[in-house]
Amino acid sequence: MRTVLILGFVSLLTDISSEMVYPLLALYLTTTLGATPAIVGIIEGIAESLASLLKTYSGYVSDKVQRRKPLAILGYGSATFGRLFLYFSTSWSWVLWGRVIDRFGKGVRTAPRDALIAEASAAGRLGHSFGLHRALDTLGAVIGIAIAYFLFTSTHGNYTRIFLYSMIPGIIGVLLLFSVKEKKPQLKSVKLHPLAGWRNLSPRLKAFFLVAFLFTLGNSSNQFLLLRANYLGFKAADVILVYLLYNIVYALSAYPAGRLSDHIGRRTLLVCGYLFYGLVYFGFSVASEKLHVCGLFGIYGLYSGLTEGVEKALVAELCPGESRATMLGVHATLVGIGLLPASVVGGLLWRMISPEATFYFGGAVGVLSALGMYLVVPKLKPVACFQYPK
Secondary structure, eight states, X not given: OHHHHHHHHHHHHHHHHHHTTHHHHHHIIIIISOOOHHHXXXXXXXXXXXXXXXXXXXXXXXXXXTOOHHHHHHHHHHXXXXXXXXXXXXXXHHHXXXXXHHHHHXXXXXXXXXXXXXXXXXXXXXXXXXXXXXXXXXXXXXXXXXXXXXXXXXXXXXHHXXXXXXXXXXXXXHHHHTTOOOOOOOOOOOOSOTTTTGGGBOHHHHHHHHHHHHHHTTOXXXXXXXXXXXXXXXXXXXXXHHHHHHHHHHHHHHHHHHHHXXXXXXXXXXXXXXXXXXXXXXXXXXXXXXXXXXXXXXXXXXXXXXXXXXXXXXXXXXXXXXXXXXXXXXXXXXXXXXXXXXXXXHHHHHHHTXXXXXXXXXXXXXXXXXHHHHHHGGGOOOOOSBOOOO
């Protein structure tokens, strides 16, 4: 539990750093640098998807060398370094590079860190551990957004100063990570490259991954939600506040959802979470009042709390130790790869048809994914990740 708590506080500090920046990016790009919503979608899609390609490989390397901590340190350090590009940015291309380096760090650290959490968890408490980590992570987001709001209002919209200050908690988080005591797992060496092993992957786990990937194709960047709020009359500072509301609900629901999933299973929570997502996106397509937007951001936080930690707990539960980081990486990669087409399509629908079209599309995919998860997850039980012909 000590390792889980330390990693939780590392994520808390890193999310303070990230969320001091994230809710401001779309506004900074469109109002200061003159980028269009389509450019916002392309930047987010490229950054998330290219970085996500590393998640599988990072997990595979972690299993191969049976080390987690060095890759986690590299990942958290890279994310902090990426803030410098935002500080010096004079065009949207600088922001693109800053986001790519930031997400590169996330791609490197995610699978090894999640494996550390799983290996530090007691039997039958994976949901508890991942839920606690997500709660601390999102509490950092709440604090970071609150700081961003304070700095944004007190500096009269000085974006670059906020970008510079955001590096401080990130550096502290990296230093704290050095205190994690990693026990080298006594596992079998991974001999098969993870991408080459897709054909031999367990059919049940493969089906879950495909449903998760389908959902991601409709899960465009949160920047579109922030832009939608801005288009409906929210000022820049008010956009920060509704994003804060989302993260408060997320933080409050993540830990109870993780604990509940240990007792009733993962299916109900994942299906409900995907349905909430679909309903929220349909809601954003017809919202016309500020009160509607506030309520939708609250429900959107509930969707995140019900799904993100629970999905990771499910993957860790289904996979044996010798390939756990690899499969956590595969899951994260599939989720991340889908963000490029999702965000690009979202931006194009916004520009070529209407903002409402972006959210109709996301809502439809969310409901379809909930149906797919309902049909697949009940059949999932812990099995060997890879099944080879005899």
